[in-house]
Amino acid sequence: MGPRRYVICDIEATGLDEDRDLIEIALITFEDDKVIEVYDTLINPLRPIPEFISNLTMISNRELETAPKFYEVADAIRMRLEGAVFVSHNTEFDLGLLRKKYKEMGQELKVKNFCTLKVAQHEIPGLRNYNLDALCSFFGIKIEERHRAVGDAKATLGLFKELLQLRLKTYTKILFLPHHEKMLKKIPSKAGLLYFKDPNGKVLRFEASFNMEKTARELLEVKADNRDLLMKVEMVEGEVTGSALIAEFKKLLFHPYQPHWMIVTQELDTGEKFFKIRPYKKGLNGLWYFKEYLDAKKKLRTLEHGLKDQTFAYRDSGKSKEEIVQHNRKVDNFSKEARFPNDNLVIVGEGRTMGEKSLILVRDNHVVGYGYTEASEDEIYAGPEQYLTRRFFQHLGADLATRKYIRVLKNLRNKTESWRSLSLS
Incomplete structure (x- = not known):
């Protein structure tokens, strides 16, 4: 945690109103990952405290009558705070009250501070309650002597150590709300x-x-x-869904894929093929589809780099027929990456329940649909259409998701699904 010295403070007061006053303060000096000192004292507020505060803290008016007044312990408190980082759960309350008391004495209290309340709100977004009890419960910190300065200060110290690790990105536990x-x-x-x-x-x-x-x-x-x-x-x-791909199909029902650009192949008068970016238009077939033009441009550069012929680059004459054929072969090979491994195939995987299988059918380079069955794999491959429960008609999103999914399946170690090419019959 570094050599910095922290002083964890908790204050018990006469109430929450603007006229509140101290009745107890605890200061825990924490340095080099260990507690150096624990300082605790009652403070005479020079007035009776409300009954509900007495019941909450178990501090009686009789005890406070014989306690030191603030000005009698002000130097002892300041000595411990100077040069340290002031830590409390809600520094606006604790440090604010302390500064008010020193101001009444004509003095100013300047310290750096670390508010466990504010840090927790930042580091643990979404928690329903950020009071000391809720946060200590969240981290599994036991609070002893709740609503007494030392007990609450010790709990705040435990909370501070957890939050500091979160802030410094050194926390090793996995947390959930x-x-x-x-x-x-x-x-x-x-x-x-x-x-x-x-x-x-x-x-x-x-x-x-x-x-x-x-x-x-x-x-x-x-x-x-x-x-x-x-x-x-x-x-x-x-x-x-059994199949993550079928889950992707269901997701597309709520968020359809809407590309704005696509890469297509075109042909020059010489017969030479090349890749080109075009605005997406429904009904036109592309090889790759993109929402952002910059992504399309990046892909095009990669393709063009792969097609670059260094031998031809330093010649003034045009390409020969043999060179055009060789170039077009490269274009066709790159184009295959944007297609299914086979124009007709079926993907078979786990179903939703024991004994059930899922299937996705591709015909003529388009996803036809998906379904579930308890039939054997041989029966599925023999006639997959009869097992479909949902059909598509040239659904671009389903096609692209399936092509990507097949690439993922190839790289998975533990495969729960596999695909097989089908004949046209």
């Missing part, structure tokens, strides 16, 4: 579609996944990258 943790336990560790909902039940995000529990935990882990979901998500539900 309590209301998320309960729901995460109900999410199956199967492929499917996740629904992240706000308090009104509105879906904020859909996420297709091979393992819904793992994905949900990654997206709801308490960390800065997940701030938006942590702040807004009240509920998370999972729909088992």
Whole structure:
């Protein structure tokens, strides 16, 4: 944690009003990852305290009558705070009251401060309550002597150590908000579609996944990258689809893929083929599709770099027929990357329940649809159309998702799905 000295403070007061006064203060000096000193004293507020404060703190008026007055301990408090970082849970309250007391004496109190309340609100977005009890419960910190200065200061020290690790990105535990943790336990560790909902039940995000529990935990882990979901998500539900690709299809029903640009092949009068960016238009077939022009441009540069012929680059004459044929062969090979491995194929994987299988059918380089069945794989491959429960007609989003999915399947170690080419018959 470094050589910096921290003083963890907790104050008990006569109340929360502007005219409040101190009745007890605890200062825990913390340096080099250990407690150096614990200082605690009652303070006579020079007036009776309300009964509810006495009941809350178990501090009696009789005890306070014999306690030192603030000006009698002011130097002892200042000595401990000077050069240290002031830490408390709600420094606006604690440090504000201390500064007020020194101001009454004609003095000024200047210290750097670390508010565990504000830091917790920043580092743990979405928590329903940020009071000391809720945060200590969240981190598993036991509070002894609640509403007494030393007990609360010790709890604040425990909280401070946890929050400092979070702020410094050295925290090793994985944390979840309590209301998320309960729901995460109900999410199956199967492929499917996740629904992240706000308090009104509105879906904020859909996420297709091979393992819904793992994905949900990654997206709801308490960390800065997940701030938006942590702040807004009240509920998370999972729909088992067996196949993560079918989950992608279902996601497309809510968020259709709308490209703005595409890369196509065109041909010169010489017969030489080349790649070109064109605005997307429904009905026109492209090889690659993009929402952003810069992404399309980046892909085009990569393709052109792969087609570049250094031998030809330093010649003044045009390409020969043989060179054009060789060049076009390269164009065709690159174009195959944007197509299915075979124009007709079926992907078979796990179903939603034991014994059930999922299938996705591709015909003529387009996804025809998907379905579920308990038939054998041989029966599926022999006549996949009869098992379809949902059909598509040249659905661009489904085609692109499936092409990408097949590339993912090739690289997966533990495959739960596989594809097989089909004949046209």
